[in-house]
Amino acid sequence: MRILVIEDDAETAAYLSKGLREAGHVVDHALDGEVGLNMAGAGDYDALVIDRMLPKLDGVSLLTRRREAGDETPALFLSALGEVDDRVKGFEAGGDDYLVKPYAFPELLARVEALGRRRSAPANVTTRYSVGDLEIDVLTRTVRRASKRIDLQPREFRLLEYLMRHADQVVTRTMLLENVWEYHFDPQTNVIDVHISRLRSKIDKDFDKALLKTIRGAGYTITDAD
């Protein structure tokens, strides 16, 4: 993925760029809003990472102008502000995701990669997903593995659906809380892990190969690869 990081703190930017490059992405970097706006207009990026507070042109205005120019590149806001209102403003400006500082790098990486995926598989109506021999149908809300039907609770189904939509990508606990449960806070206990292990016991337990894997220090992924 080609990623543009617009962040005025040079050290944070360098840290982000390095991390993203190590994960195999091509990263450009702008230190203020105006340069960022120009670079976003000139380069063909797969994702934008935009700090909300920038010199010369703030992040929200920057993205608003890109969207007005017809640019649909997925964008993630980084912000020290995290209230629901700020989040809403970010989304209204055309942001696709919102991450509050301080954040852990794996969280950022997972979210940026999820954005890139959204773009490469645009919103065409996919109602069936499969990973290995695991298949789900969003319309009929059925789950099968090796043609054997598996019964899931509604929430378990939504959890699996989200993981399947982001197959082969790391999905963090926070992403699951935000997208499956719609909470924007992190519980202090391992509630998500327990849900995952319940789900795992239903889709992986009776089969040879485990598809739902834990990525240490980051989150989970569902993948057929080893």
Next chain:
Amino acid sequence: MLRLLRTTSFRFTIVYVLVFAVSVALLGALFYQATFAVVSKQTDMMIDQDMNVLAELFAAVGGGALVRVMKDRAAWRDDGLYLLLSAPSGALLAGNLTSLPPEALRANEAFFNFSFERTRVDGAGREIGVEPREARGKIRRFRASPDAETSLLVFIARDISGREALRSQSRGQITRIAIATVLLGLVIGLLFSRSLLRRVDSVNRTARAIRDGDLSRRIALTGAGDELENLAINLNAMLDQIERLMNGMREVSDNIAHDLRSPLTRIKGRLAEALKGDDAARAEALRATLEDSERMLSTFNALLSIARIESGEAAGAMEPVDLAAIVAELAELYEPAAQDAGFALEVKTQPAPPVWGSRELISQAVANLLDNALKYAEGGSTIGIAVRRNRDDRVQLSVRDDGPGVPAGEREHVLKRFVRLEASRTSQGSGLGLSLVSAIARAHGASLTLSDAISSPNPRGLNVTLNFRSADTRVSPAASARAPRELTAQAQ
């Protein structure tokens, strides 16, 4: 003094004084006019009557009788009537005046005022000097027939000295009253302005002292119960809130310093050690450092959330929410974790009116309480969440466990930031969970109560109750959410 003259209240006073002075002057003028015009008219009427009587007499019986009557009348002393009858030749025929006043002929037959000096006579008829007199009168010429050549001149006047004295006295009185009104108004205005200024000054002095750094200063209350007193009470309440926030902030920064210094020191020491060690030691040090920094980040996040909630930002995102629905969703999220930890999660909800709040924040508060129960209710077996409608339309949300509980004396304490009971020092946690709950409760204008979950035979378990006001009974959710609400910690 100059400041006093510039005050708003003094300016008002000036306007009032002017209005009053004009009113007094107008009233005085009216009174003066009415009184003296009437008296003056009466005098004139009496003179005209006398004149008519004399004229009739003259017409009926002729000049001789007129002379006699007038002589008789003039013989009375000091009843304020002056008479004079003179022959066509100018000779005085009767009367009690020595001569016709010079103004008489000039005024023709109209009324005129005149003054003269009259000899004063004592009881025995001896002259004892002269006195000035004011009088008003008129002359008329009596003719035997309309075309008679000669005429008798009759002059009648009445003494108006007393009236004139009264008139000038009244004029003086009215002027004095007007001046007194103005002066009194000014003095009262100055006194009033001074007392007002003194009270405003006391507010200003307090404000200055606070600006200079003494946040504990408050405006002295006079007990007057008026609008200034109300203003002072409100300002004092505002100052209390500011002081509370400032103290909170100071406490937080102290606590941050304390809570972050120890892990940072630990990291520094560990890294220094690792530099000297082998690869395995270095890897271990890095792993431990990563863990420490993650904990620090989550501490930071919690602190930021609390600060944001306490700044009142959340009030804008509030709407009527259904507590039972919120609780059901959270129970669904926590049920597996509770089961894994050996607890049964019991949810009891009653139909209740919606409350004014933020789903996100209330969920976070309940999540924190559930986290706490999972972490600290060691030896317990049940965690209960309940929503019920209370008396007076409040909606109560409670989370209870049957663990060791919190001793009554420490309940208020645990709501503060970073406080963890000694017993739980070793387990993980930032010590911010309950203070976040307390901040969320305050943002919602809800009361927060900690109590024993089980009171007998021996008290144990913790019951945390949030008492929300239902959405339809709230007048202004934003305003009351900002109002400080005391937290209570009480035993059942």
